[in-house]
Amino acid sequence: MTSLRLFFDPLAPAGLWLGGAFFLLLLLLPYWGGSYVMTVATTVFYLALIGQSWNLMLGFAGLLSIGHALFVGIGAYTAAYLFAAIGLPPIVGVLPAVGLAVLMGLLIGYLGFRFAIGGVYFALLTIAFAEFVRVMIDHASWLGATEGFFLKVTEADRHSVDLVNLRGTPEMYYYLIMALALGALVLCRYLLHSRLGYYWQAIRDDAEAADALGVDVLRYKMYAVAISAGMAGVAGVFYAFYQNSLFPEIVFNIERSIEATLGSIVGGVGTLFGPIFGTFILTPLGEIVTEAIDLLKHWQVIDPETRLDGLKLLIWGFIVVLIVLFKPRGLWPWVCGRLRLIRTEAES
Amino acid sequence: MSDKMKDMKTSSASRRTVLVGAGAGAVAAAVPLRRGLAASRIKVGILLPRSGPQAQTGIDCQRGADIAPDVLRAMGYPELEYMLGDTETKVDIARAQAEKLIDAGAHVIVGAFDSGQTMAAAQVCEQRNIPLVVNIAAVPKLTELGYKWVFRSFPTGPMIVGDAFRNQKKLFGMNGATPKSVALLHVNDTFGTSLAGALFALTPKFKMPYKIVEKISYDPYGRDFSAEVRKVKAAKPEALWAVSRLNDAIAITKELVRQRVDLMGILSTGPGWYEDAYLKATGKYGNDVINLAPWIDFKKEMARKMRDAFRNKFPGRNMNTNHGYTFDAMLIVADAFKRAGSTRNTDLQTALQTTNITNNTTIGEGIKFNKKGQVPHVPCAAVQNRDGKPLVVLPEYAAVAKPTWPMRPWTKR
Numbered sequence: 001m002t003s004l005r006l007f008f009d010p011l012a013p014a015g016l017w018l019g020g021a022f023f024l025l026l027l028l029l030p031y032w033g034g035s036y037v038m039t040v041a042t043t044v045f046y047l048a049l050i051g052q053s054w055n056l057m058l059g060f061a062g063l064l065s066i067g068h069a070l071f072v073g074i075g076a077y078t079a080a081y082l083f084a085a086i087g088l089p090p091i092v093g094v095l096p097a098v099g100l101a102v103l104m105g106l107l108i109g110y111l112g113f114r115f116a117i118g119g120v121y122f123a124l125l126t127i128a129f130a131e132f133v134r135v136m137i138d139h140a141s142w143l144g145a146t147e148g149f150f151l152k153v154t155e156a157d158r159h160s161v162d163l164v165n166l167r168g169t170p171e172m173y174y175y176l177i178m179a180l181a182l183g184a185l186v187l188c189r190y191l192l193h194s195r196l197g198y199y200w201q202a203i204r205d206d207a208e209a210a211d212a213l214g215v216d217v218l219r220y221k222m223y224a225v226a227i228s229a230g231m232a233g234v235a236g237v238f239y240a241f242y243q244n245s246l247f248p249e250i251v252f253n254i255e256r257s258i259e260a261t262l263g264s265i266v267g268g269v270g271t272l273f274g275p276i277f278g279t280f281i282l283t284p285l286g287e288i289v290t291e292a293i294d295l296l297k298h299w300q301v302i303d304p305e306t307r308l309d310g311l312k313l314l315i316w317g318f319i320v321v322l323i324v325l326f327k328p329r330g331l332w333p334w335v336c337g338r339l340r341l342i343r344t345e346a347e348s
Numbered sequence: 349m350s351d352k353m354k355d356m357k358t359s360s361a362s363r364r365t366v367l368v369g370a371g372a373g374a375v376a377a378a379v380p381l382r383r384g385l386a387a388s389r390i391k392v393g394i395l396l397p398r399s400g401p402q403a404q405t406g407i408d409c410q411r412g413a414d415i416a417p418d419v420l421r422a423m424g425y426p427e428l429e430y431m432l433g434d435t436e437t438k439v440d441i442a443r444a445q446a447e448k449l450i451d452a453g454a455h456v457i458v459g460a461f462d463s464g465q466t467m468a469a470a471q472v473c474e475q476r477n478i479p480l481v482v483n484i485a486a487v488p489k490l491t492e493l494g495y496k497w498v499f500r501s502f503p504t505g506p507m508i509v510g511d512a513f514r515n516q517k518k519l520f521g522m523n524g525a526t527p528k529s530v531a532l533l534h535v536n537d538t539f540g541t542s543l544a545g546a547l548f549a550l551t552p553k554f555k556m557p558y559k560i561v562e563k564i565s566y567d568p569y570g571r572d573f574s575a576e577v578r579k580v581k582a583a584k585p586e587a588l589w590a591v592s593r594l595n596d597a598i599a600i601t602k603e604l605v606r607q608r609v610d611l612m613g614i615l616s617t618g619p620g621w622y623e624d625a626y627l628k629a630t631g632k633y634g635n636d637v638i639n640l641a642p643w644i645d646f647k648k649e650m651a652r653k654m655r656d657a658f659r660n661k662f663p664g665r666n667m668n669t670n671h672g673y674t675f676d677a678m679l680i681v682a683d684a685f686k687r688a689g690s691t692r693n694t695d696l697q698t699a700l701q702t703t704n705i706t707n708n709t710t711i712g713e714g715i716k717f718n719k720k721g722q723v724p725h726v727p728c729a730a731v732q733n734r735d736g737k738p739l740v741v742l743p744e745y746a747a748v749a750k751p752t753w754p755m756r757p758w759t760k761r
Contacts, residue, residue, distance in 0.1 A: 035476070036447040043440050138541055146542035147505070148463065150489045155496070158475050170475065243439065245467040245489075249537065250439050290434075310399035313436065 015341030026178065030171045042174045042242070044283045045181040046235060051263035051275030052184040053231035058261075059270030060192060061224035062204030064119065067108075067126030069256035070133055071101040071229040075236025076246055077143055080151055083165075083241075090166045090237055098233040104129070105229025109222045127254060134252035144246070151244040166241035173242050180238060181276065184231055189272055191227070200224055204270075232260075266323050268330025277332040282320070289315045389427035390685040392678065393449030395459030395469055396483075400437030402462060404594075405619070405670060409461050409483060412674030415657040416682075419675075423653065425682035435460055439468045446472040455691040456481060456684075458677045461670075463487035473497045477693050479684075479700055483677040484670065491722035499700050501680060501708075501715045502673050503642050503726035509546050511728035512617050512640035513554040515742045519638065519730055520557065523753040527586035527612045529561045533576060533600065534591035536565035543618060544591045561585050570596060577603040586612045592620040598629045605633050605758045612754040613638060622731055622738040624666050635733050636755035638741070643729035644672035644709050645746040650679070651709040666737055672710045679708055680715060711746045 011019060030038055050072060057063040078097035082088040090097075108129050112122045138146050157167035163176070191197045199220045202210035211217045240246055250256075267278025289312045296302045327334050336342045394413050397406035410432075417428040431452055433445035442465035446457055450472065457473055457480045460466045466485035473480035474497050482490065482500035486508060491500055503511075520526040534544035544563065551560055562583035566576050577600065580588060588611050592600065597620030604611075614637045620626060622639040644651050644667055654675050658667055684699035685691065700721075706714035712727045730742035732751055741751035 034451050036444060036451045039444045039447045039472075043444060046440075146539070148467070148487055148489060150467075150493055152493055153471075153474070154494070243443075243468060244471055245464065247464045250464045255438075310403060312434075313399055 010342050012340050012343045014339055015336075018339070018341065030174060035170060038170055038174050040283060040287060042170070042177055044279050045174075045177040046238065046242075047259060047263055047283065048276040048279040049177065049181045049184050049235045049238075050232055050260040051267075051279055052181070052188055053228045053235070054260045055264040055269060055271075055275045056188055056191070056231065057224055057228040059264065059274070060188075060197060060204065061200040061221060062207070063221060063224060064123040065126040065228070066123045066254070066257050066261070067128075067130035068228075068232055068260045069252050069254070070126065070130035071105060071232035072236040072239060072256065072260075073130075073133065073137075073246075073248070073251040074101045074104055075233030076240035076251055077137065077149065077236075078233075079237040080149055080240040080246060081143060084149075084151060089164045090241055091164045094234060094237045097237050098230045101229045101233030101236065102226045104133075105225040106222060109225035113218050113221050127257070130252050130254065130257065134248045137248040137252070146248065149246045151241065153244050166238075173238075177238055177242075180234060185272065185276060187231075192272065196220065196223060262320065264330075266320060266331060268332040271330060271332050274330050274332040277335070278330065281331060282316075285319060286312055286316050387691045389429050390456065390681065390691050391452075391454050392428055392430045392681055393433055393446070393452070393454030393457045393459075394430050395433040395435060395442060395445055395449065395457055395465070396461055397437040397465065398432070398434040400435075402437040406435075406437075406461055408668070408670040409674040411658070411662055411665075412483075412654075412671035413458065413678055415654060415661055415671075416675050416678035419650075419653050419657045420679060420682045423650070425679075426686050428678060428682055428685075433459075435462075435465045437462070437465070439464050442466075443468040443472055447476075450476050450478050454478070455693070456681050456696060458483055458674070458681060461485065463490065466490060470495055470498050477697075479681075479693070479696050481677045481680050481700070483674040491720045495721065497697060497721075499680065499703075499717055499721045501676055501710070501717075501723045501726065503728060504722070505543075505546070507726055508617070508640075508642065508728055509543070509550060510554075512547070512615075513550065513556060515640055515728065515730040516556070516615065517554075518742055519751055519753055523751065525612060525754050526557045528558050529583075529585045530558045530587045530589050530615075531562040531564065531580045531583050531585035532560050532589050532591075533564045533566070533580060535568045535593055535596055537568045539618065540568070540591045540593075541565070547589065547591070547617065558587070560589075566596065568593065568596065571599065573600050573603045574607070576600070577607050577609060580604075581607055581609050587615060588613075589615045589617070590621065591618045592616065593618070594620045594623055594625055597621045597623075597626050601626075601630045601633055601637075608758065610757045614755065615640060617641065622666075622668055622733065624668075627666065627733060627736045627738075631736075632761045633758060635735065635761065636752050637733045638751070638753070639731040639733070639738060641728055641731060642669050642673065642726060643711055643731050643738075643740055643746075644669065645711040645740070646748055647746055648707060648709060650707045654709050668738065669710075676708050676710055676715065679705065711740070711743065 029041055050068060054065060054068050057065050075097040078100050079090045079093035082093040083090055108125055112125050117125055137143050143149050159169060161168040161172045199215050202215055203217055203220060207217050263279035263282055264275040266282055268274030293308055293311060323331060396409050397403060431449055431454055433449045435442035435445055442460055446469040449457060457469055457478060460469050461484045463485045466482055470480055474495055477497060480498045482502060484502050486505040488504040488506060491498060532544055532548060534540040548560055548563055564576050564579050616637060617640045621637045627634050646652060646655060655667055680703060683703060683705055684696050688695040688699035701717060704716050708715050711729050715723055718724050727743060729740050729746060731738045732741045734749060739749040740746050741749055
């Protein structure tokens, strides 16, 4: 309850009302949105969860990772394998999955921080490990290698709601990922305002000064990597049981890692709501561009016979560039300021 | 207004409806009823990667779908109305687009070229009880997981690999020239590593007359292949077996010519070496390459009709496996709809299960699914590049030319 109180405290009345209305809208989405909208929203929450975990590393502790797909992949493969091989339900399998992701995070972190590899070099280390694990799984026949790893789904599974085995309807997956993303948000809010969070921010702003003040920089950086990897591992477990098929080239692809960063960059690195807000802007934006193109064709502004495949990605990329250029701190701080969603210090 | 324009209007309006969410729940609830009505046309959602890294191949597959409605109508099949979904070469987008197409009223989904994206679409189709007719995807598990709504006429990976060996043996036997040593050159991405690994491992099992004397991998984004070709030259193989993509295939050919690496033959499994861009870029040096791949049988009436329509719509382009298998997927849908007489999902499913098409466009006896939704044996071909065109040289019943083997030296072309 303390973390919930902490969570709502900084919100201004406008923020509470808008946030509440938006939450209600999302809560009722399966009833008004249809399958497609729900699938997009599921993807948004999934990306928001990974974005939140990535933001914890860069935004809170100043550690740049471009290999976050690694932790997602490890979580996904571990839980899926344990389920397929010995029938371990994912509600239990999530523990070893997160454990392995954390171990991998600690290994990378130790190698990086112990030998003072920082900044972009640390980012390169994360990419290298993601590639290394991908190549290993490419050759691991017991994990399906390049042919992919599959989870069996029966007809009954598709129409049940089985949270223990993560088998069920799209609505179940939607509410689950929504809960996980919101849980990650509350956790991050709690961490950010804990002693740990203040240490991280001190390290982020000036690691040498933090060290001089007695902060154990290595240890707290390791905590950041471990918690971030663990959160990404949870996202991986969800991914495995939602998709039911895992291909190393897809799961560990660097594009997946970059995707995890985009929401946070657009929303606002280091902010709490930034990753969620960013993904809620980016993913639907792509869909809106597609619809806009269809409308222009429908109104014959564009010849309906014209194929504009890929134009969406161009426009989408252009808008992202504009956001990064003109709102380098991200959209969330700007929106908050304009709509007075957060209390100012004087109001608090 | 053309039929296609009408189609696009329909699809656009439906999707907008879905996006704004107005009454989407009611639409979803009404879908089973709507599917129960007898209809004169069927809505096909075509799901392909038309942007992103696989865009070129996705767009190429689309060409096969583009010509299908007119050709099939002329052959007495019912009207096909299609809607497009772009996967952007991403699994999660493939899933969302499959949902979108179904929400927009698609009775059947066709796609999605790539195994991962097809798997994602299969999940949706199983959940929504909508048939998925696969155009191209070779992962065996797709039809091994007990899916009831997935149907595939494309060969699985093991079928492609097995036939690659069998066709080589026939090729060597026909011409009395058998290489004793082969170098395996492959791109080191997932596709290339997996396929090359299988070829390497299965060579002894198939009792091939040669030894693989060198296995060379290279980066998919490589531009300079002089070192790799030098390695090939040093190994002195009599033939080269390549697993490549397009740009690397072009660069490797140019390097083989530059370094004067004369071989008994170049064998290729996978894309690249038969594609139009390859044939144009390499000119006479692209000739004589043997591609071991699933292919079109131009001796079949349907394939010839498809070719005529293709030449009209896309003059100057060669046809390849992307067109044939995507066209066949549309044919499977049209045939099932014709026999079912309705667009009800269960009627279509039953009709698909009893498919028996002999006049299709691709090599083999025809299309007849087993209980898993897979055509049990889909033969592959040996296709040789001749004067800038890929021509079937094996199997004999589908061959339109005799193979040139050994291939001509680079200097005598």
